[in-house]
Amino acid sequence: MTKYGVSQDKIIVTGIPISLKFNKETDRKKIIDSLNFDENTPILLIVGGKIKYSVLRNIIENVEKKSALRFIVVAGRDKKLQKELENSSLKKNPKVKIFNFVDNIHDYMSVANLILTKAGGLTVAECMQKNLPMVINDFIPGQEGDNVKYIVSHGAGIEAKNTKKAIKVIINLMSRPEKIVKMKENCRRIAKPNASRDIADFVAKSLEKTK
Numbered sequence: 001m002t003k004y005g006v007s008q009d010k011i012i013v014t015g016i017p018i019s020l021k022f023n024k025e026t027d028r029k030k031i032i033d034s035l036n037f038d039e040n041t042p043i044l045l046i047v048g049g050k051i052k053y054s055v056l057r058n059i060i061e062n063v064e065k066k067s068a069l070r071f072i073v074v075a076g077r078d079k080k081l082q083k084e085l086e087n088s089s090l091k092k093n094p095k096v097k098i099f100n101f102v103d104n105i106h107d108y109m110s111v112a113n114l115i116l117t118k119a120g121g122l123t124v125a126e127c128m129q130k131n132l133p134m135v136i137n138d139f140i141p142g143q144e145g146d147n148v149k150y151i152v153s154h155g156a157g158i159e160a161k162n163t164k165k166a167i168k169v170i171i172n173l174m175s176r177p178e179k180i181v182k183m184k185e186n187c188r189r190i191a192k193p194n195a196s197r198d199i200a201d202f203v204a205k206s207l208e209k210t211k
Contacts, residue, residue: 012202015192016125019106023129023193026110035097035111037070042174044069045112047105048076049120050138053084055163059116060090062167067174071096072108106130113180114173116166119147128191133157133173133183137166155186 001011032039044063046056060071073096075081082100090096102108109115109130117123119139124147127134134157136148151157158173160166173179192198 010206012198014198014202015195016121017196017199018122018125018129020196022106022109022126024106026107028111031107031111035070035072036094037097041068041070042113043111044071044170044174045108045115045117045132046071046073047115047117047123048074048078048081049118049123051081051116051118053081053088055137056081056085057088057090058163059167059170060093060096063170063174064095066171069095069170069174072112073098074102074105074108075100077101114170116160116170119144119151121147124151125192125195128156128187129193131184131187131191133180133187135160135166135169135173150190154190156183156190 002008029039037043046059056073060073063069064071073085073090075085075098077100085091085098091098106126109126109132112132114135115127115132116135116137117127119134119136121143124134134151136151136157136159139145139148148157148159152159158169160169173183
């Protein structure tokens, strides 16, 4: 921006602003109990967004064979995925909890040990704030590609370019809890928890200067 003539005092690097609810402490036991999961069993959160049902089912079935994982699947606004999940055998699996669009994704991020997701800017920022390691299964070329590079370079996530790689990465991470701990620390290190307040404060101070 400075190369285009913008004064340095008009620029602030804050990170992506996310809802303040992602900053709040959550009652992990209460959330786990609501899912009828064991508090000591690791959880994989899978968030819809260009993920096909066949791929999702393949991942869950193969990971389930090699680990004690529980699964939270959030289809989001993907109507096709919602319908396929509703009519699937996964719906009857006690190790899998299926949701459509939810307004408490921060709760599920709080209890999950790992997330499988695409590299959308908001999702990435939310995961970093919740110290949730990411397995990136998809991204839109351009900005989201840069998100993947940033996450991977800082050790906060791993890119899985295909279903086979995603299964391998998830199983490997679940067998290496120390790796998960390190990735959580990396998420915490690069998170920008005060982005919303920083932006608001910057705007307020800038307005004060114009009076």
